Amino acid sequence: MSLLAEREARVTTDALLSVKDLRMTFPGRRGKGIKAVDGVSFDLRAGETLGLVGESGCGKSTTGRMIVRLLEPTSGTVHFDGRDITHLDPRQMLPLRSEIQMIFQDPFASLNPRQTVQQIISGPRKLLDRSGVIDLLKLVGLSPEHIDRYPHEFSGGQAQRIGIARALAPKPKLIICDEPVSALDVSIQAQIVNLLEDLKAEFNLAYLFIAHDLSVVRHMCERIAVMYLGRIVEVGHRDAIYSDPAHPYTKALLSAVPVPDPEVEATRERIVLLGDPPSPAAPPPGCSFNPRCHKAQGRCRVEVPVPTVVRGRQVACHFPEE
Amino acid sequence: MSESGTVSEMTGRRTRPAVRPAGGGERSGGPILDVKDLSVSFGAVQVVDGVTFNVDRGRTLGIVGESGSGKSVSSLAVLGLHRNATVTGSIVFDGQELVGAPSERLRKLRGSRMAMIFQDPLSSLHPFYTVGDQIAEAYRLHRRTSRRAARERAVEMLAEVGIPEPRRRAREHPHQFSGGMRQRVMIAMALACEPDLLIADEPTTALDVTVQAQILELIARIQAERGLAVIMITHDLGVVARIADDVLVMYGGRTAEHTAARTIFKAPRHPYTQGLLASVPGLATGEEDDGRLKAIPGSPPSPLTPPPGCRFHPRCARFAAAQNPAICTEEHPLLTGTVHKVACHLPGGTQ
Amino acid sequence: MIVYLAKRIAAVVGILLVICAVTFVIFYVVPSDPAIQACGKTCTPERVAEVRAQMGLDKPVWEQFGVYVVGIFAGRTLGAGIECGIPCFGFSYQNSLPVWDLLVDRLGTSVSLAIGAAVLWLIVGLTVGIISALRQGTALDRTLMIATLTSASLPVYFVAMLLLLFVVRIAEILPYPAYVELAEDPVAWASNLILPWFTLAALYAAMYARLSRAQMIETMSEPYIRTARAKGLPERTVVVKHGMRAAMTPIVTIFGMDLGGLLAGAMITETVFGLPGIGRLAYDGIVKADQPVILGTTLLAAFFIVIANLVVDLVYAVIDPRVRYS
Numbered sequence: 001m002s003l004l005a006e007r008e009a010r011v012t013t014d015a016l017l018s019v020k021d022l023r024m025t026f027p028g029r030r031g032k033g034i035k036a037v038d039g040v041s042f043d044l045r046a047g048e049t050l051g052l053v054g055e056s057g058c059g060k061s062t063t064g065r066m067i068v069r070l071l072e073p074t075s076g077t078v079h080f081d082g083r084d085i086t087h088l089d090p091r092q093m094l095p096l097r098s099e100i101q102m103i104f105q106d107p108f109a110s111l112n113p114r115q116t117v118q119q120i121i122s123g124p125r126k127l128l129d130r131s132g133v134i135d136l137l138k139l140v141g142l143s144p145e146h147i148d149r150y151p152h153e154f155s156g157g158q159a160q161r162i163g164i165a166r167a168l169a170p171k172p173k174l175i176i177c178d179e180p181v182s183a184l185d186v187s188i189q190a191q192i193v194n195l196l197e198d199l200k201a202e203f204n205l206a207y208l209f210i211a212h213d214l215s216v217v218r219h220m221c222e223r224i225a226v227m228y229l230g231r232i233v234e235v236g237h238r239d240a241i242y243s244d245p246a247h248p249y250t251k252a253l254l255s256a257v258p259v260p261d262p263e264v265e266a267t268r269e270r271i272v273l274l275g276d277p278p279s280p281a282a283p284p285p286g287c288s289f290n291p292r293c294h295k296a297q298g299r300c301r302v303e304v305p306v307p308t309v310v311r312g313r314q315v316a317c318h319f320p321e322e
Numbered sequence: 323m324s325e326s327g328t329v330s331e332m333t334g335r336r337t338r339p340a341v342r343p344a345g346g347g348e349r350s351g352g353p354i355l356d357v358k359d360l361s362v363s364f365g366a367v368q369v370v371d372g373v374t375f376n377v378d379r380g381r382t383l384g385i386v387g388e389s390g391s392g393k394s395v396s397s398l399a400v401l402g403l404h405r406n407a408t409v410t411g412s413i414v415f416d417g418q419e420l421v422g423a424p425s426e427r428l429r430k431l432r433g434s435r436m437a438m439i440f441q442d443p444l445s446s447l448h449p450f451y452t453v454g455d456q457i458a459e460a461y462r463l464h465r466r467t468s469r470r471a472a473r474e475r476a477v478e479m480l481a482e483v484g485i486p487e488p489r490r491r492a493r494e495h496p497h498q499f500s501g502g503m504r505q506r507v508m509i510a511m512a513l514a515c516e517p518d519l520l521i522a523d524e525p526t527t528a529l530d531v532t533v534q535a536q537i538l539e540l541i542a543r544i545q546a547e548r549g550l551a552v553i554m555i556t557h558d559l560g561v562v563a564r565i566a567d568d569v570l571v572m573y574g575g576r577t578a579e580h581t582a583a584r585t586i587f588k589a590p591r592h593p594y595t596q597g598l599l600a601s602v603p604g605l606a607t608g609e610e611d612d613g614r615l616k617a618i619p620g621s622p623p624s625p626l627t628p629p630p631g632c633r634f635h636p637r638c639a640r641f642a643a644a645q646n647p648a649i650c651t652e653e654h655p656l657l658t659g660t661v662h663k664v665a666c667h668l669p670g671g672t673q
Numbered sequence: 674m675i676v677y678l679a680k681r682i683a684a685v686v687g688i689l690l691v692i693c694a695v696t697f698v699i700f701y702v703v704p705s706d707p708a709i710q711a712c713g714k715t716c717t718p719e720r721v722a723e724v725r726a727q728m729g730l731d732k733p734v735w736e737q738f739g740v741y742v743v744g745i746f747a748g749r750t751l752g753a754g755i756e757c758g759i760p761c762f763g764f765s766y767q768n769s770l771p772v773w774d775l776l777v778d779r780l781g782t783s784v785s786l787a788i789g790a791a792v793l794w795l796i797v798g799l800t801v802g803i804i805s806a807l808r809q810g811t812a813l814d815r816t817l818m819i820a821t822l823t824s825a826s827l828p829v830y831f832v833a834m835l836l837l838l839f840v841v842r843i844a845e846i847l848p849y850p851a852y853v854e855l856a857e858d859p860v861a862w863a864s865n866l867i868l869p870w871f872t873l874a875a876l877y878a879a880m881y882a883r884l885s886r887a888q889m890i891e892t893m894s895e896p897y898i899r900t901a902r903a904k905g906l907p908e909r910t911v912v913v914k915h916g917m918r919a920a921m922t923p924i925v926t927i928f929g930m931d932l933g934g935l936l937a938g939a940m941i942t943e944t945v946f947g948l949p950g951i952g953r954l955a956y957d958g959i960v961k962a963d964q965p966v967i968l969g970t971t972l973l974a975a976f977f978i979v980i981a982n983l984v985v986d987l988v989y990a991v992i993d994p995r996v997r998y999s
Contacts, residue, residue, distance in 0.1 A: 055530035056501075155621040156389075185388040186557050187637075190601035190617035197614065212531065219603035219615065242605065256535035258560030260602055262583050265564045272539055273532045276500040403902055433905030445896040448915055449995055450922075460904035495994040511904070 015043035015079070016206050017067065017174055022076035024062050034281045036062045038230035039076070046173060049200065049207040051221030051238075053214060053253075055277050059230040060210045064176045067208065068102050069093055080174070098127075098170030105179035107159035111151040111166075118147045121165050128169055136165045141195060157188035164195065174206045181216060193220060214257050218242055226250045229288040230280055236313020246310045246320040249289050287318065295319045352417075353378045354518050354551045355400065355436075359411035362392070362399050369395045369625045371575045372411070374657070375568075379518065380545065382552040384566030384583065386559065386598075388622045392575040393555045397521045400553075401436055402428035416518065434464035437512035441524040443504035447496035453480070453507045454492030461514045479510035483540060502533035506540065513544060520545075521553045526561065538565055559602060563587055571595050574623045574633030576654075581662040591662065591669045593640045594618070631655075632667060640668045681986070685979045692975045693968065694738060700964050701734045741968070762972070763965035765958075772969035775954055779938075782852050783950035786942065787935035789866055790873035795928070797874065798881025799921070805882065806889030807912065817882070825879035833872045833945040840868060850946045869946045873939055877931065885924055892920040922992055926985050933981025937974035 022040045025033035037059040044050045052060045065071040067078055069085070077086045085096055104110040111120055121136055122128040128136065134144040140161040151159055160180065167175050177196065181189040193216060199205060211217050217224060218238055225235040226247065234247040245251040252271040259265055273292045278284055287305050290296040299318050307314040353376040362370040370392040377383045387393040399409050402420060413420040415436060420428060440446040448456060457479055458472035467475070473492070480488035483506040496504055505525060512520060522541065526534035542565055545552055554566060562569055562583065569586040571579040571594065579592040590596045600616040620637040623629055635641045635650040649667045657665045708725040709716065716724075725731050729740060740749065744761035757763065762772035801821065805814045840846050850868055853861040892898065893916050901915040902908075938952025947953075951970055958966030990996045 055532060157621055185622055186559070187388060187598060187601055187618040188621060190603075190615035191619070193603070194614050194617055214531070215603045215605045218605060253532060254605065256531045257605055258534075258538070258558065258564040259605055260559035260563045260599060261587050262563045262566075263588075265560075270535065272535050274536075276502050276533060277530070401903060403899060429905050429907065431905070432903055438903045440896060440900065442896060446900045448897040448901070448919070450918055450993060452994075459906070464905060497995050508900075511900075 014045055016046040016048075016081060017208070018043040018077075018079040019063070019067065020077045020079075022063065022066060022078065023074045024059070024066055024071060025074045028281050032281065034279075035230050035283065036280050037066070037073075038280075038283075040227070040230070040232055041076075042225055042232065042235060044174070044206050044208060046206055047200070047204045048223065049209055049221045051217040051224040052208060052210045052227060053212060053217050053224060054227035055212060055253075057229075057277055057280060058227040059280070060227050061178055063227075064102070064178050064208060064210050068100055068176055070102075099172050100174045100176065101167035101170065101172040102176045102178065103160075103163050103167050103180045105183050107156060107163045107183070108151055110163055111159060113151050116148050116150060117142075117162055120151070120162060121169050123166065123169055132169075133165075136168060139168070139199070140165045141191070155188075156184050157191060160184060160188075160192055161195065164192075164199070168199065168203070171203070172205070174208065176208045176210070178210045179212070180209075182211065182213060189216065196220065214242075214254060226253065229278060229283055231288065231316065232307070232314075233289065233317065234313060234315045235307075240311065240313045244311065246313065246315040247289075247317050248293050248295050248319075248321060251321055252292075287316075295321075352376075352414075354416055355553075356414040357396075357400065357412070358414075360396060360399060360413060361408075361410045362395050362404065363408045364404075364406065367625050368628075369575050370399070373570075373572065373575075373577050375570050375577075375580065377519065377551040377553055377568075379551050380549040381567045382545065382554055382565050384562035384569045385553060385555045385572060386557065386562055386569060387572035388557055390574070390622050390625055391572040392625070393572050394523050395575075396572075397438070397523060397553055397555055400521065401432055401438055403432075403438075430464070433460040433512075433517075434515040435517050436519045436521070437515070437517040438521040438523065439505070439508045439512050439525050442528050443501065443508045444496060446508060447504060449496060452493050452495055453499070453511075456496075457492075457507070457511045457514050460511065464515045475514055476510070479514050480507070482513075482544075483507070483510045484536075485510075501529050502536060505529060505533075505537050509537075509540060509544070513548075513550075516548065517550070519551045519553070521555070523555045524557070525554075527556070527558070534561075541565065559587075559599065571598075574628055575625060576633060577657055577663070577665055578634065579662075579664050579666075580657070581659075585662055589662075591664045592634075592666050593638050593668070593670065594634045596670060597637075597639065632665075634666075640670065644668055678987075681983050685983060688979050689972060689975055690742065693742065693972055696968055696971050697734065697738050697741070700967065762969040765966050766963045767957075767961055767966075772965045775966065776951065776969055776973055779949055779951050779954050781854065782948050783938045783943070783952060784936055785855060785862070785866060786869050786873065786939060786948065786950060787932060789863075789870040790877065790935070790939075791928070791932050793870050793874035794878040794881055798878040799885050799924075801878070801882040802885030803889050803912075803917065803920075805886045806893065809890055818886070821879040821882045823879075824875050825883070827875070829872060829876060829941045830945050832875050833868070833942065836868050836872060850948065852948050869939075869942050869948060872945070873935070873942045881924065881928075884927065885920065888920040888923060889916060892916050895919070922989070925988060925992065929981040929985035929988070930978060933977040933979075934974065936977045936981075937970065 020041045022037055023035065024037040025035050028034040040059070040063055042050065052063065054060045062071060066073045069088075073086060077084055079085065080096060080100065085093070088096070117137070118130065118133050121133045130147070133147055137144055137146060142158060142161050142165070146154075151162065154162065180196070181192050184192060196207065197220065200207060207220070209217060209220050221238055223236065224238055224241045225232045226241070226249065227233065228249050234241060234245065234250045241250060242254065245254055252273050255269060255271045256273070259268070271294070275292055278288065278291065284291050284301075286299075286301040286303055287293070287296070290300040293300065297319065303318070305316045305318050307316045310320045356376040358374050360370060360373045361368065373392070373396055375383060385393045385397070395404070398404055399407070400413055400420070402425065409421055411421060415431065447453065454473060454476040457476035458469070461467065461475045462469065462472035477488045477492050480492055485491050485503060485506055496507065499507060520541075525541070526537050529537060538561065541552065544550060554561065556562060566583045569581065569583050570577060571586070571592065573594050579586065579590065579595045586595060587599065590599060597616070597618040601618055603615055618637050623633055629636050631649070631651040631653055632638070632655050638650070641647070641650045647667065653667070655665045655667045657663045708721050708728060708730055729737055741763065743749065744757060744763070746759065748759040748761045749757050757771060760773055762776070764771055765775060801817050805817045808814045837849070841849050847864060847867060850865045853865055855862045893912075898911060898915055901911045906915070938950050938955055940952035940956050942948070943950040943952040944956050951973060954966060955970035957963070958970060
């Protein structure tokens, strides 16, 4: 507990975004709630990129949506710039909407097909005039002549650039990127990753980078939080997580990612997890990873592991990897 | 040995087929599937333009490409699944020419000797029928067995692809399965009649990475057991590196590069292949750590408006470096080389 | 399942009550005094007041409503000692007959008309729709779709007139329709209903053709149809077993609602052909401001539609395994 208190003290001083014990329970069948997010805490400094990785259903997107208040958290708090924004009403949120922006996975689904690029980027509050929009278009690598076109006239990569320009228009401090490159062609992904990195350097942006592609996350993020079934199982610096994973799930996840090198593929150790991730509607007792974990023992089936510091990162595991 | 067969000759076969099931016809010496100069067009739009490849029993060909590259269209053409498309060239399956063959003959091969699995297993399975019925359906049709025998076969196949409690699960509907389990059902369905060729069209793209690893493992295991020829269509270079013996890189409906998997990754010659490999961030510490990714500029071409000459030249760094030579904008580069085939006017590396 | 069913049936009763109340209020607001009409042309104001009291119209509207609803389940006794048996829907202002008897009397005609027409439009509509879908973009498809568009846009009374003119007057193939009970003479029953059946079916067949075409085209482009082909199934199996099964499911919903509505009378068709059905009864009731008849026919129509809806939902659980009620 002293660890948590220590963390809290630090968080309030320098974190841009501080999430504490955030929970989201969706109503399920027969009154049983589905715990999509079950006590997530992390903080993010200005100008930092935190990766939130995990498989489908682990709650990473739900977490992102709660931070921008597209979803109302069941409990827990979200502090932004030292201010509790968890329960602000829509009018109080309005000034903050410009400081926290979001980029979505499907660029076309998130752009209004009946609006021109200018209307999309300047937004309902007409934040920018025409020249301002043109400046932004240039910044995200589109040409000024695109300004009067409609979303369907663009390729997926270009549409995502428009989505990025829209997110930049209100000059945010934090952008929640929800799988921003996973719907794009491989050769386009690198363009968007580079663009996001350039913009971050130029505007001192902080990103919460939600993705399932571990190589992209490694490239983009300084710190990474691995989620499993609504909880963070390991969070720490990129190099610690990737070269020396402490949670058995992190290790299995990394070994499952195919590497584009047949020689590496032929020789590397591979942990193939059995079964599927369990449903958040019926989580196993104890550590939620225990049914798929090769190290699981009696204790793992009854006791939920509390995050502890192992080799410089936090791990929620009774028997972390050596 | 035909020229297109040499690729696999040079790299050596890892797994030769074990025993072919009875009734599978005569063993021919060549590859099980031999595609030459395949073109597919829909009306005036040519989506695939002169693609040549072959697959041997027990081997895996990876076809890599982005949207609009024609990788899925080519494989659907092999199974004769296109409607309203003009298919030209030659597709020889186990000695039989399929281009221009009566549709009834193709139909009898489909599902029995050539099978296919798709990207999204949920929408690829019929929502109203039990998975057992869906697996049994094709088996009963091709093998002319009783309903009971086909149902038994379905249960057996579900067990083989690693679905627990296969007898009970056979009576369930697709929506009652998880994503990974559905793809296992698809594989069970595809392999029920013991085909010689399995075409897998992005089979793991919709799946989580830990489940993807399971499915790739399963495909590799069954391939080794049965001596199955596999065509793995994917955009994921990692998947190709994990399971392919040979790789065909497609761009804008044409072959860019075609050779053994190890060569593609170690010594790519086509600027597109090189660009693709360079643009993917690595997983290990120390790789391009804080640098920028080497992105390929621009977007893949649309089949509606393909650029003239080499389809890749508008995005090609080597074309720009060579001061835009006219040959790249005017002439379609031919596929050259015997073992390592490249279609480029300015190929890099040495052979 | 039983809990679900109980909930649904309770909802049905609730919906019917609401419809009843709404109809009641509308009637109350309309400036027409049933007492004057019931009394006749030469009537003193005293006599009107007397009639009004006798009919219970002097009471507040909510009380009238309460009496009406209770009457349906318990029966009631009207002013002059007239017994109104269960279910009591009151008496027609025009001929003083119990509304329930009028409804029962005419239900056979409306049901005969609706079911015959439904069989006809399903056969024609679905056949045309599926053929059109499978031949999408061909001349046949375009011709059929123009035909359905024409058929759907012709008013019912116009189709009825055309049929009467050509079939009855010019060609003299059939007699002018006059309703005969099925039990009395099945052949005469059918031959007299042919024209009304075609008239009613013309409109619905066209709508169902367009609907089933759209459904079929959408289904045939689903990935599971591609899977069925990849399994090597013959095209007929692909279309019938895999395509139609899925494409026709949503049509069940619409069919249930349409049939439910028509069981309680096809007003225009019945009126044009002079068929003594519920629709005709409702039409006459509206023209004569006959409140009990309007209420009775409205409630019957609502009852059929709501019940059809419930049946459709239950059937859906059988045909689509993804739907489970709990």
